Amino acid sequence: MEVNINNNLRNTKFSVLDLVPVAQGSTPLQSIQKSMELAQHVETLGFERFWISEHHNMESLVSSATPILIGHIAQGTRTIRVGSGGIMLPNHAxxxxxxxxxxxxxxxxxxIDLGLGRAPGTDQLTAKALRRNRTETVHDFPNDITELQTYFSKENRNAAVRAIPGEGLNLPLYLLGSSTFSAQLAGSKGLPYAFASHFAPTHLHEALRLYHQNFEPSEQCNTPYTIACVNVIAAETDEKARHLETSLQQLALGIIRNTRKPLPPPVKSMDGIWHEMEKAQIQNMMHYSFVGSKETIKAQLSDFVTNTRVNEIMAVSHIYDHNDRLKSYEILSSL
Structure with a gap:
């Protein structure tokens, strides 16, 4: 069994999704500095890519100016791919x-990677402030992707509107999603697909099935390529990892109660903090959370890769203490 686990994960790439979280007691500047330290750390560990996701109007995250942060991280690293996980395309021309x-x-x-999503990355009121008078239809996202691909193409050099710089660059696009819509779209366009199973696990298997079923080879991808984003909290022991997980659970509780605050320190127990219905809701939301020691994480992720056939695991780790977060990725890299 050990041989199967090793062979399974040896062919799987590991990457990082960073939301640039603000831990309780930290400032936005300190949070950005810690993200840089994390990117440099995982680069030395051999991770494939480091993505930053676009979020707005959230006290707990400072990733709103995503392209600026991507440039900052790329400047401070040398080899790791850096990109968006993702740019919420309906918010931008x-x-x-x-x-x-x-x-x-x-x-x-x-x-540089350009991952694209169609969710607002915020609440509806903030989305309206971002988009002003634009009303999104079901056709806008596919059309916007086509327009974006046109701007990057060499064939657009004689057009009246051109992207300079950008035109003719071989910049890979990735479609992100948490439903079957983006999966089918990514497949039909022959683009790599990343599923947000770290907070929306429900349609993971169906989305992956539809992606493979609808895949058409493209100039960027001859064969399907899938990424699953999952929560990973690794520590020296299962007990410590479960203790660290309570920070993520408190953060999720703030999401469902709409009382979002900076990432809190872990607690001895969530009993008395959440109600049973809230506990069930959060456990369902965080279904694809891999929490434990190296041995536990290895077995869990091996089963996950076997069941999903994903090419890449993208880990997000909401861990309060920065050193514990660095250690978690260190353990993950050693699988």
Whole structure:
């Protein structure tokens, strides 16, 4: 059994999704500095990529100016791929995204990924402030992706509107999703697909099935490529990892109660903090959370990769203490 686990995970890439969380008692600047330290740390550990996700109007996260942070992280690292997990395309004009990421790819050639999502990355009121008078329809996201691909293409050089820099650059696109819509779209466009199973586990298997079923080879991808984002909290023992997990559970409780605050320190027990219904809701939301020692995590992730056939695991780790977070990724890299 040990041989099967090792062979299974040896062929799986590991990456990081960073939301640039603000821990209780920390400042936004300290949080950004810790994200840089994390990126440098996982680069030395051999991780594939480091993605930052776009969120707005959240006291617990400071990843709103995503392209700026991507440039900052890329400047402070040397080899790891850096990108968006993702840019919420309905919040932006495709031309602006093409120019921003064209500039990033020009500055850091061969290291920039552009992951695209269709959720707002915030509440509806903030989304309205971002989008002003724009009303999104079901057709907008596919059309915006096509427009974005056009701006990056060499064929657009004679067009009236061009993305400079950006035009003609070989910048890989990834579609992100938590439902079957983006899965089918990614498959039909021949793009890699990343599923947000770290907070929306319900449609993971169906989305992956539809992605493979609808996949059409493209210039970027000859074969399907899938990424699953999951929660990972690894520690020296199962007991310590479960203790660290209570920070994530408290954060999730704030989401469902709409009382979002900076990431709190872990507690001895969640009993008395959440109600049974809230506990069940959070356990369902965080279904794909891999928590424990190296041996526990290895067995859990091996089963997950076997069942999903994903090419890459993208880990997000909401851990209060920065050193514990660094250690968690260190353990993950050693599987």
């Amino acid at each position: 495709p031309l602006i995204v093409a120019e921003q990421f064209g500039t990033l790819e020009t500055l850091f050639p061969g290291r």
